[in-house]
Amino acid sequence: MKLWGGRFTKPTNQLVDEYTASISFDQKLWRQDIVGSSAHVAMLGKCGILSMDEVRQIIAGLKKVKEKIERKQVQFEIAHEDIHMNIEKLLIEEIGPLGGKLHTGRSRNDQVALDMHLYLREKLMEIIELTMYLQQALLEQAQNHLETVMPGYTHLQRAQPVLFGYHLMAYVSMLQRDLERMQDSFKRVNILPLGAGALAGTTFPIDRQFVASMLQFDGIYQNSMDAVSDRDFIVEFLSHASLLMTHLSRLCEELVIWSSQEFSFIELDDAFCTGSSIMPQKKNPDVAELVRGKTGRVYGNLIGMLTVLKGLPLAYNKDMQEDKEGMFDTVETLHGALALLTPMISTMQVKTEQMRKAVTQDFSNATDLADYLVTKQIPFRKAHEIVGNAVLYCIERHKYLLDLSLEEFREFSPLIDRDVYQALDIDTVVNARNVLGGTAKQQVEQQIQFYQEKGKENRAWVATHSQKVMVEALVDIKSPVV
Numbered sequence: 001m002k003l004w005g006g007r008f009t010k011p012t013n014q015l016v017d018e019y020t021a022s023i024s025f026d027q028k029l030w031r032q033d034i035v036g037s038s039a040h041v042a043m044l045g046k047c048g049i050l051s052m053d054e055v056r057q058i059i060a061g062l063k064k065v066k067e068k069i070e071r072k073q074v075q076f077e078i079a080h081e082d083i084h085m086n087i088e089k090l091l092i093e094e095i096g097p098l099g100g101k102l103h104t105g106r107s108r109n110d111q112v113a114l115d116m117h118l119y120l121r122e123k124l125m126e127i128i129e130l131t132m133y134l135q136q137a138l139l140e141q142a143q144n145h146l147e148t149v150m151p152g153y154t155h156l157q158r159a160q161p162v163l164f165g166y167h168l169m170a171y172v173s174m175l176q177r178d179l180e181r182m183q184d185s186f187k188r189v190n191i192l193p194l195g196a197g198a199l200a201g202t203t204f205p206i207d208r209q210f211v212a213s214m215l216q217f218d219g220i221y222q223n224s225m226d227a228v229s230d231r232d233f234i235v236e237f238l239s240h241a242s243l244l245m246t247h248l249s250r251l252c253e254e255l256v257i258w259s260s261q262e263f264s265f266i267e268l269d270d271a272f273c274t275g276s277s278i279m280p281q282k283k284n285p286d287v288a289e290l291v292r293g294k295t296g297r298v299y300g301n302l303i304g305m306l307t308v309l310k311g312l313p314l315a316y317n318k319d320m321q322e323d324k325e326g327m328f329d330t331v332e333t334l335h336g337a338l339a340l341l342t343p344m345i346s347t348m349q350v351k352t353e354q355m356r357k358a359v360t361q362d363f364s365n366a367t368d369l370a371d372y373l374v375t376k377q378i379p380f381r382k383a384h385e386i387v388g389n390a391v392l393y394c395i396e397r398h399k400y401l402l403d404l405s406l407e408e409f410r411e412f413s414p415l416i417d418r419d420v421y422q423a424l425d426i427d428t429v430v431n432a433r434n435v436l437g438g439t440a441k442q443q444v445e446q447q448i449q450f451y452q453e454k455g456k457e458n459r460a461w462v463a464t465h466s467q468k469v470m471v472e473a474l475v476d477i478k479s480p481v482v
């Protein structure tokens, strides 16, 4: 007999059971479901809706169910559709018909919303911490490379030389934005939907504030129709996850390019590479490629969720059950990517000689020759043209700018002096960009300092929020009234 079977005259078609059940994937929410139910029933006791004795028995029953699930002594059933009804069934098996009082003043609509909020706030915290570790690994590598010069690119053509530490700090900055976005979205995840009922509130004199403080929520949905219809918090997470994956994917693309024989700027540690079944010489950057590849599924999960929601009338619709798999998948994909990239970055070998060699065999100091002419009062546009001619002259003769004699330089402008050699020297070129945000060593040191401060702020944020997500501890909640 189904928990909702009273109105039906025959059993559901087996295919319908299979098609509509979510237990195969929403069993991930079992802990959240039990925590939520424990808080709910404690509140029913506090408000005099259930007797204290009933509350004690139900909470003890939920605890037994929890222990059985932990010991893998229960089998979830498709016939009971989802995690919520499976647990309610298990409770009734445990303590008898009294278990049927658990669902007083509650609907699966606010219950499932609660479980999703509890789950996501915990995962959000884990992902924030993993992102902080990766950010730290990048920052430490940047500190090691404050003198490592490499070509900076635009259009993947050599543009101007930069410090490798500077290049890495760009990723540190991106991850900081990701962190701030996720911290901000925590505010909207940590809002309590329970107490909304099916859509209109409940006739019982419940105390939502009591449940909110028991479960460490920072606020309560003010409109119950919104509470059960809202999946914005999931869309936000999927959107922030997509942008984070974009950043990881761009980093991975660079790791792949840099570790190619053509570039040979870095070597990834053997522990993070794989070989080929046919070509014995191969060492492939599979992890980086897979992170890049898995970015697609994270985008897909975002678009899937947005599409599910766009045509839905208020309030709950069964379509919303589709909010789960994409979210779980995104959480797992982020976990895998962040956990692997951190040690990959820390153990990466940087071939500083190769990088430097690359910048001495190109024209990435051409802008500096133009800037040099500007200091001799030549308008920049004219200087640009002069240097363009000089570059063409060099290309035709298989030379670089620093190979030109002073006489050759003076063919292009008589204002050029012997100090041009110093001005075009690679280290001069890098350190000349000594303005806020520039690639000069002094500036990169300041950037590192800036993000070390941000790192402290991130850690402080985690410290003040992490006790809110400890669902494990809340499972054994000792309510003030029980």
Ligand code: ARG
Binding pocket: 022, 026, 082, 083, 108, 109, 112, 316, 318, 320, 321, 322
């Ligand atoms: N398994 C459902 C879901 O994940 C739970 C809510 C069901 N509510 C309902 N009215 N059928 O969305």
